[in-house]
Amino acid sequence: MIGIEECLAEAMAIPGALCAMLVDHASGTAIAGQGAADLEGSAAGLRECYRATQGGLAMSSPDGTVRIEDVIVTTDHGYQLILPMETPFDGPLLMCLRLDRGRANLALARLRLRSISHQLIAP
């Protein structure tokens, strides 16, 4: 089991990782981050991104309830991964990882991020 800083360090060790951060979804607080130029601004933006995805899917899903396992946004420069983690406290906690499109392996990054999150918060 690891703490928040170790968790971010491991996320940054994923091939192609440019920026990793933890965001508290309920309050929008940027808890910690590595590689971000503007931690607070990025955290606020990614929180809104997740929130919009959640709301949009709830409206458009034919089966009613959906649970988001992760959000992948592909941009012209890279990928943005947002992984929500349920916690026993306020939450969810969002683990956000920005990846370089040329160097990253999206499938690998997704699996690694999930495994790191399980070390941070007991699944």
Add this chain to the structure above:
Amino acid sequence: MADASLEATLTTLAADGATGALRAGRAGTVFLDRGRVCYVECAGTPGVEELLAASGRISAGGVKSTRQGATGDGGDTLVRRGVLTRGELQFCVLGATLDASFFLFGGSGAPKLRFRDGDRHWLGPHWFFDVSGLFRECRRRSARLDRAWASAELDNHPITPRRHVRARHVVLSALQWEIVLASDGVTPPAELARRIGRSAYSTLLAVRELAAAELLEPPEPAKPSEAPKPNEPPKPNEAGKPNEPPKSNEVPKPNDPPKPADPAQPAVPAAPREPAEPPGSGDSGPAVLPRRTNRPGNGGLVMSAGVPATSGDPTDVNLLIRLRDALEALQ
């Protein structure tokens, strides 16, 4: 030291690399570890003990016995026993700290500050904040609240979800769902937060978002700028003297007419609770506002302007007055 503000005192202590506990009267305590804030508790927000018990991982009794047996490293004991992961413990501590800071630092008045060198919290240090970063985050949080719904009128008002929603469907977050389920038309947000084991800030934010989505009943004498229905005839008595809300014995009056005029709010027991109102609006503060009595007059102005005579637990009212003062100070 009693004359200095909390922020100035903390900044000095941080520069000195102090370790210990700074008590801010009875409102709360800030724990420092080598110049960094490692925990904050506030009388109005759920602390780690309550959050731990509410998480279901450990009973309230388990928390108590760990606390009693702890020698400054209670958190490590919990992690070793497998109650929490290291990350969960950090998240619990930092969440409680941010929540308490927001309400403690936003408090009005000048609580008596007393620093006890070397005092530690039983959990031990598990997450650290720079003093400046902590205050910056508190300011971000108030701005966030105002962006969600720029009115504090529901902040210390009992939460009453609307029975009928105009939209075809609504999307609620998990927290909003819990709030709607737990709301009883009597409990204000801060008290509800404690009951459902959530942070006071995120509960308040969720309530403001619910209000923005028009899912909550507005308080009885709604502000003209925000009331969608101007046909409510709430203040016939007060029309000629709109600038006199602070007089405590006049507060109940304007509140009576709207009740028959607005049958949609049967659950709000405004009348029986009116006796709890004067502390905010009169000079009788000390009796009912145990924690912060320095500025009863000012608090009264704020209270009476935005919130009618319906009020909850005086503790929560006091807390929210301070929050509101802080929000106004930022404008």
